[in-house]
Structure formats: structure tokens, C-alpha cells
Amino acid sequence: MPLEIEVEGLRKTFGRREVLKGLSFSLERGGFLSIFGPNGAGKTTTLRVLATLLTAGAGMVRVAGHDVRDDPMPVRRAIGFISHDPMLYLDLTAQENLRFYADMYGVGDREARITELLERLELSHRRHDVVRTYSKGMRQRLAIARAILHRPRVLLLDEPHSGLDPRAIDILDGLLTEIRDEHTFVMVTHNIAKGLEWGTRLMIVENGRIADEPAAGVDPESFSAVYRERVQEGAVL
Amino acid sequence: MAILRKDLIRELRTREMLISMILFVLLAMVIFHYAFTVKEGADLTYFTGGMLWVTFIFAMLLGLNRSFAQEKDERCLDGLLLCPVDRVTIFFAKTAGNLIFLLIIQAVAVPVFTLFFVERSYVGDLLPFLVVLLLADVGICALGTLLATISMNTRSRDLLLPIIFLPLIVPVLIAATGATTLIFAEGAGFGGLLARVLFLLGFDVVFIAAAYGTYDFAIGE
């Protein structure tokens, strides 16, 4: 299986604080990596480096076969990013938002694709409404549409289930199931159940380092035990 | 360009920025009248260029803050940065958007200003006037967009922008007010204005080049 994500010796410093202290991991194509860890451990930072939103201080990071620092454009085309901020323009309609991103990514069958996604996410009836009028769940759904509009191979998810009502969670899960094949995922989450349900690879990050990589398929209790053991709450940073 | 269209649609829909800026500009003119005509029948002819450009520059400061505030909301800037587009393209699109807004405001403000303050008819010099206007606008928008990109990411973003923008824009101010006042007060063709027009052109070229080279850094991270 070819490697879709390769990270070696990833370091990142913010000011005086070293947030990532030499992370190394890889993910084969089609894999699903769930990243757990306490706040401030560096999980989101790692994800943002993968997304080309941050530049690494040191280390090698390759996504979809391209180095994120030297060759970011193909990486951007290949990834979709879903975080708790929907990255949507509130004063534009759903259709206008999606059209904008479709144009930015050069999506060929723009109208068809937009219609298809709006239907899948059950937002068609509101496509001409301004996003400001959407509920949080709806905004998150639209954000998902935004993220997969350009058919990216890799999806980066930053706590996607947080703040969603059960219906939205169902839709999200349904969508993830549909596109599970042919896609590679990296998900940062606090939701242990979801993380374990989806993950083929698991990773606990603490204080800028990989604390443990439990085997996939472990049950939630054992995992929680391992987690508590590895992660010392209140450690001196 | 998609970004440009997006910004225009957004602004036309809400009209927040345009209306505030237009109101500001008109109010400023009224205030100028009261501020400067302390002496009965004071002649403001040689102040006209100055009043006009001071107003536009301060209005632009308001506008710039807003234009980037929307990107900061909802983390849209990240959304933009994730797209496979050159950072410099974002710069040009934003600058063009700001330029269009500025031109719209000027289209309203200049006639009103002429009505209030300018006695001579300068229809004969309209072309030079418009050229000066456009060149100065480009300089203001390009420099302003670059600086707003930086300031929006800092702690006190609205407060910072005037401090870093105003000293830099002084040369443009000097050239533009000189030219405009000449046109309003005495009338001048391209000949008399040549030095200033060339200066503005040079300024624009140099600073757009500088922005081109540095924008990647300004918007990153």
C-alpha cells in the first residue's frame, strides 16, 4: 500500500514554546488515523501542518506524494479540511459559497457537483438562503460539502463531531461511510468512541510527542485505561 | 476572478461598508466646512485638494478594516489559504475589490465636494483629474491591502492600521493633493501635472512590486 502521509521528525515552535518535538508517523492510502490527546498536545498543530496552513520548523512532511513545504499546491488540491470553524461566508448563500470554492479549486462539473452534494447533505431546500440563517448543524453540513467539493483524496478532520446534534452526526457518519473507500483520513478527536470506531490506526499525542500507538480494534475501556496511564494530566509543560 | 466576485456580491448584498464609508465622507465634508470657515468668507480654494484626499484616506482606513474583518470571522481566511491559489493572486483580488469600492465612493463624493467647495469649473481638466484620482487610488489600495493583511492578524487590529498606514501614504498624499488643488484652483493640463503624475505612477509600480514580493509572507500562518 503506498504511503499517503509521511511525517518524519516534525518540529514546530511558537515563540519560546516547542509545540511539536519530533513527530514521526505514516499512513498508508485508504487508512484512517485517529489522533487523541489532551488539549495543547499539538494535535491540531500537526493537522494544520498537514493542511499547509502552518509551516514546520523542521522535519519532513509529505502528503499525497508531495512535500508540503516545497510543493504545497498539489497538496492543497488533494486535501479537504473540516474543523469546528465552518469557513463559510455568512452573508452569502449556500450556493454562492459552494460556487466560490468550486471556482477556487477548479471543479469542472461545478453545478452538478454542488447540486449532488446539497442533496446528500439534505440542504437543497435552503440553497438560496444566506448562511447566516443556518443553524449550527446545517453550517457544519455545508462545511462538509465545502470540504469534499473538489473530490480530495485526503480528508483532515479536526473534532468534526463536536457541537453537532444527533441528526447531523448521522449524516456525517453516513457520508464518511460512503466515501470511506478510496480516501485517506486523519481525524483529531476527543470522542473516543468515534475515534475507535473509525480508526485503522490510533495515536495518542501528548506534549508534542507520540505517547502511544495502540493497536486498532481495541475496546473503549482498555483504550481509556491506556490513555490515562500514558497521559499525565497536569504534567509540567 | 472568483475572489473578486465573492467580495463584490457580499458587499452589494449587505452594503455595510459602502454606506458607512459614503456617509463618513459626506459628513467629513460638512465638518470641514465648519472647521475651516471660522473667518467670514474664508477662501478654501487652496485647501480643496487636501480636504478631498484626507477624507478619502481616512474613509479607506475604515473600509480596509471591514474588508478583512469578514475573512477573520468564521476562519474564512483559512478556507482561502487552503485553496490551491497563489497568495499573490489573493492580494490582487483584494486590492481590486478595495479599489472598486473606493471608486464607487468617490463617484458619489466628488460631485458633492465640487458642489460644496469648488468654484471653478474644471470640466476642461476632467481627464487629468481622473488620471490623478486613479493613480492615487491604486497606491492607496495596494499599500492599504498589504498593510491590512498584516494588521488584521495582530492584537489591536483597527488601531494598528492607521499607525502603519499613514506615514507610508504621505508621498501619495503630497502628490495627489498638489495636483488636485492645482486643478481646482487654477486649472492645469497634463503638462503642469506631469511631475506628480509620474511620481504617482512610480509609487504605484514600486509598491505593487514590493507587495508582490512580500505578500506570501504577510498572509501566511
Place this chain on the structure above:
Amino acid sequence: MKQLVSAPALFVEAGICLIAGLLLAFLYAPIDVSSMGFSQKIFYYHAPIAETALVAFGIAFVAAIAYLRTQDLKWDRLGLVCVRLGLLFSLLVMITGMIWGKAAWGVWWAWEPRLTTFLLVCFLYIAYLVLRSVVEEEQRRATYAAVFAIIAFIDVPMTFFATRFLPEGLHPVVISAGGSGMEGSMLVSFLISMLGMTLLLVALIRRDLAVEDLKDRVADLKNTIGG
């Protein structure tokens, strides 16, 4: 040779040059026969200070480009030090300029090209410092400061050009600069002062860099102790 370039030695050399320049200015160079008389002597300090300030900003400009290319924070530190010193020198330019103005023309202030350009330069680089103060994160602060330093330095000649040449149509520049074309004795004094000032700048840069380095080390120590 290294002895001559070390920090304390530099100060001494600078001092010697400056004092020599001063002596020469007062004793050797002739009194200016044009309008300004004895007060013209301040020119021997005023102009070198001005040029040195610009040199400092120029170094900051180069350092800024170097930082953007290498992302190495030592360039950022150099830039900061140079801007601060440049600012200091600029203030001195204005003060000496005002003293000269008072002595020669009887007014403390005149809106003439060089004074106003330096006034703007002061505001410009104070803005640089303000910009630095509102960004907390080191790398980002260095990046923004570098971008600004580049733009600012390009703006300086623009400003000078605009203030000197553009107002012509409406009100000609009344006060022109002090005599260009200097005869031998004046030239020598002037050049020695120039050299002295530049050496002083270099000495100050080194000292400030060392101070900044010390500050960093203290901060690091504090962090490891847990302060």
C-alpha cells in the same frame, strides 16, 4: 587586527574620530562665508548623523530581506537593533536640525524637505516598533516587522522626493540645503566626522546585539528554572 574591531575598541575609535572631527570643524575649517556664519558648523554633525541614520535603516532593510529568506531570527534581531538606533539618530537629526534652524534662520521649525522627511521617518519607524509590540508570537512578529521594514525603507526616498520636488507648483522651496561643493579643509573635517559617526553606529550595533543576546539568555534561564 581583531583588537581594532572589538567592541570597546570600536567605541574608542569612534570617540577619537568624533572628537577629531569636532576639533577640525572648529579650528581647521573656515567659517562659512555664506549666510549662515558660525552656526553652519553644526553641519559637520548634522549631516553625518542623517546619513548614518539612513545607513542604519538600510541595514535593517537588508536584514529584513535576509530574514524572509532564511527565517533565521538573528536577522530579525539585527533589524530591530538597527531600527532603534536609526530612530535615535533620526531624532538627533531633527534636534540638531532645529538648533541649526534657530541659529541660522531664527525659527525653531520650518516645513522644509529634510526636516519633514526625517519627521516622517521617525513616525514610520516608531510605527515599526508599535507593530512589533502587538504581535506576540516570535516568528510572526519577525515576519511582519521584516515586511514593514522593507516597505518603510522604500518609502523614505519617496517621501524625500515628494517633499522636495513636488510642492514647486504652489509654493517653492524657500530654504535650501547647506552648501554642496566643499573645499578641501571643510571636506576633510566632514569626512572624518562621517567616519566617526559610522564607527559609532557599528559600535552601538554590536553592543545592542550583545545586550539582546544577554536578554534572551536570561529569559531562557528563567524558563528552565520555572519562573
